[in-house]
Amino acid sequence: MKMNELKLVYFSPTGTTRKVVMETASRISLKSVSFDLTVHKDKKPSLKFKNNDFVIFGIPVYGGRVPATFLRYFENLSGKNTPAALIATYGCREYEDALLELKTEVESRGFKVIGAAAFPTEHSIVRSIGLGRPNKEDLKTISDYGIQLNRRIHSEAAFEGIQITVPGNTPYRKPGSAGLVPKTDVSLCTECGHCAKVCPSGAIPAKDPKKTDKKLCVSCQKCVRICKEKARYVSGMKLRMLTDRLNKVCKSDKDAEIFL
Template identity: 35%
Template sequence: MFYEITFSPTGGTKKSADLLSAAWNEKVEIDLMKKADDFSTYTFKAEDVCLVAVPSFGGRVPATATERLNQMQGGGAKAIAVVVYGNREYEDTLVELEDTLKNCGFQPVGGAAVVAEHSILREFAAGRPNAEDAVQLKGWSEKLKAKAAEGGSVSFPGNRPYKVYGAIPMAPKAETCQGCGKCVSICPVGAISAENPKETDTTKCITCMACVAACPMQSRCIDPMMLAGVKAKLGPALSGRKENELFL
């Protein structure tokens, strides 16, 4: 059986995973964003193949995704590790994902680093993965399927120990919220109050931007002054085109 396991707050990671899964005719999808799911119920077998895709948050795997993956039993299943990043750098995300998968009993055999539209500063890598990326990633899907059938090991770039996670916490605000509650259901960590969706628990929020992407009224946003500061700091590193990478 082929499984596509994703943690995709704003859609870029899921889109990338879907393209890299194109060579498999059938798949079972597992959404790591669903906070109510019991991920300890997922047990895999050696004959299974699992494509596991996560975004890079400050050069690391999101802690929430790691926690949920750690509940699974890999059972020797072959794993394809995919990291999706917003045109800056993915740094230690791939090796951290590799280590997490191995610790859960998976066997990484291949992977990819894919560029997608930045989740906060959306003008960077806007629209990616685009049509050109889609052709490339679908072609890579065939190569990854062949590698999964062949087996063997894979080497990923990155450092151990991993870099210290140092992203600036930025909880989205919702001053013009209409109270539809869509953000409450989509938040992967339960940081938004069901009684008052305008409120965000800053101690829980991981700035994944899922609520901002999902808001039908475009009410949720990062403070403009803080956003301008982040753009000034990260803008030079986000400029220019980064290329996708395949690892076999």
């Protein structure tokens, strides 16, 4: 079968997953089109793919699961036995049920998973964990994953025979929250509204960007990262407590796991 296009469907509030997806994609010899689902959209885009497209799905792991914000876009997602590869990035703790959940969700919408990978990265909340990852060595591993996927999609053999097994359990872990809803230092905020524009969950009102809807916020830290005035921050005490907890359970030198 002659392959059509490479479609990149990802969620990446602090940019790490995007980097990993792009590195993988750079090894696939097909024209690529990106569907960055990080920016909140009231009208969900249509994500309908052909049987000769190849789709890479990329997510950061949140509480050992696929971020619920990303799955909300799946109501408009469909494939026609479309080959797909999965990428989960995680902050050197665990990815638990995330790959299994992602695989189950995409397969139930008409995709055939032909590869999956979990890549340990810098933790987007406590950045000293896995600091600087993906590093040069990681990028080599990620790029090798891309090379192997490229071989697979261009080989004559049909995808039907491929069975990918990923770790994880059902019922999935209960979705948790990092509980780190950012606050605004009103003395620094210029109300430029940039944070409201880029918030993945629509938790910051455009008319009053000093506020955050705690129920909608997913603690992704995007607003903290992008605010030029450094007006968005998380409580020092909560961050210290989380840092202590994560330092005990994360291992900054974890290895990537690839399932082909």
